[in-house]
Amino acid sequence: MVSQINLNQIDNMQYDVLKEIGNIGAGNATTALSQMINSKIDMKVPKVDLLEFKELSDIVGGAENIVVGILFTLEGQIDGMMMFMMDMGAARHLVNLLLGGAYGSETGKFSEMERSALNEIGNIIAGAYLSSLSSLTNLLITSSIPYMAIDMSGAILSVPAIEFGKIGDKALLIETEFGDTDNAVNGYFILIPTIDSYRAILSSLGL
């Protein structure tokens, strides 16, 4: 049986499965990040939120809060988008951990080297997330190169929101907070499969 999915009326079983996907994906991503910066990173239990577009930009501190968004387009047996988003403080913290603060200034704009490091962080995180999703579902997923934007969170979130907008009036967000012991950094993983890919994911897991 092929599951029907309507984002406005997700049943409990579908919700749990999507949450588990977020859990496994973000878990692997956090491990990858931790190895990359050679520092312990803790991850909180992911939250799965079904939000109205109106509420969407509030998750990262308001629509005008400046954030770094790294977006990937997905193809293969699951297509859609995946986005990794963090606030400027978190991005700065990660870049400094990775590069030892040797490039660019402590504050203000990111240098070319730092932007490239951020893209690489995005790449590794998304790769870990997607490979766990791929082995869980046994579906082939290929991801694009990272596309980065640093801007108001509302403006950045408009891109995945528009994709959600094509299939419903709400956005499904799998949000995971992570951080090292003394300096919490907030990161958000957003997975946005197309409606057909939702079906593919759920049916691959026997739903």
Added chain:
Amino acid sequence: MSEMIKVGMADLNVCISPNAITTLGLGSCVGIVLYDPIRKIAGMVHVMLPDSTKIINNENKAKFADTGIDLLIKQMLAIGAERRSLVAKIAGGAQMFAFGANNDMMRIGDRNVEATKLKLQQLGISLKAEDTGANYGRTIEFYPETGMLLIKSVGKEKKTI
């Protein structure tokens, strides 16, 4: 006391001077302001997609350029705006990420702007000013008292159109 009325994503609202109306962080979406300069009544809709007829799930009218403008006009007339007096200003429709040229998502901002202009043209509403395209987000505030649209972006000077 004047108030700043907020419009969210896929949302719309109306306002009468001295109040003002705003939407925060427009990306590829388009913020459409319609106003009646004589009665100082304005409305704003934050649309995400160009065309409601291309989408199966189209209950939220404020999500689309075509149905959003229709609904906005209806609500403005209900609070006393005159249909023939209405003029428009628009902003947004940016391309936030530098996708490749063959990517369907790439042109969504442009398509939103095109659909908005087409709809305004069909309705005979004159477009007084626009600040659209490019690759950055915009917060907009509209003041029906003066008819001015203030645009704020990250790392850029404020501008008024």
